[in-house]
Amino acid sequence: MVPPVQSDLRVLIVDDQSMIRGGFEALLNAQEGIEVVGTAADGAGxxxxxxxxxxxxxxxxxxxxxxxxxxxxxxxxxxxxxxxRIIMLTTFDADEYVFAALRAGASGFLLKDSTPQELVHAVRVVAAGESLLAPRVTRALIADFVGRPERAAHPEAMLSVLTERELDVLRLVARGLANREIAGELFMAEQTVKTHVSRMLSKLALRDRTQLVVAAYESGLVRAGQ
Structure with a gap:
């Protein structure tokens, strides 16, 4: 469940299609607690x-x-x-640039043909500090890392600050499991999973769950097919 929003969320829309900008702006401005504070046609300036x-x-x-x-x-x-926080907009669920953007620190992605409800939900979820990464994108992200020879051979170098239990949780996060599913796999309370995730983000100085997935594969802790 998305935490309740206490004040208006300020949203900027950057898209080269005027119809997309106008449509998203009208939709979001009609939502309680959300305000579109600007639009832009590209990333210049x-x-x-x-x-x-x-x-x-x-x-x-x-x-x-x-x-x-x-x-x-x-x-x-x-x-x-x-x-x-940045939500990438794309027309392709396997857009190669999505993965580069996630590695750069974007908090998730949204297809342009998503429903109005999905758009509003995405804005609220990301603003609340969560990531927006669908399982099919997680699978594509995994496939992208398969062919990258620069993956670390020894995950302990990057993840040495994590406990064994945190590493257990991270492996399941990297597989795209939700907190409730991880709790079931590891026989722990869902709140305990949330605590582990929060501590990992703090220890690794990462922004959100998406970057945890990236770290798990870049470190070599998790490999495709596991």
Missing amino acids: ITEVVGRTRPDVVLMDIRMPHVGGLDATRAVLAMPGTPP
């Missing part, structure tokens, strides 16, 4: 726009002319202070 509008969440199209979503995402997440 994105840091200035973010600095001026101070959004909590950015809906960022991946494929745009001039400055695309991937470069814009990197620029936003490199800004000082606490950057907004």
Whole structure:
């Protein structure tokens, strides 16, 4: 369940299609507790726009002319202070740029043909600090790492700060399991799983669950087919 929102969530929409921008803006502005504070047609000057509008969440199209979503995402997440959370917008569920964006720190992705309910849910979930990573994207992310020779051979170097129990939880997070499913697998309370996830994020200085998945595969802790 998404935690209740105490104040208006500020959303910035970045997409080169005016109909997408207008449609998303009208839909989100009609929701209680959400305000669209700006729109942009591409990633040019994105840091200035973010600095001026101070959004909590950015809906960022991946494929745009001039400055695309991937470069814009990197620029936003490199800004000082606490950057907004970024949801990538794409028309393809296996878009190669999605995975690069997730590695760069985006909090998730959303297909442009998602339902209005899915769009609103995505904004609230990501603003609440969760990641938005569907199981099919997790599987594609795994496949993407299969062919990467630079994966670490010894996960202990990257994950040495984690306890054995945290590593158990991380392996299941990397498989795309939800907290409730992990609790069932490891015979522990769901709240205990949440605590382990929070501690791992803190220890590894990661932003959200999506980056935990990336870390698990980049470290070599988990490999495709396990």
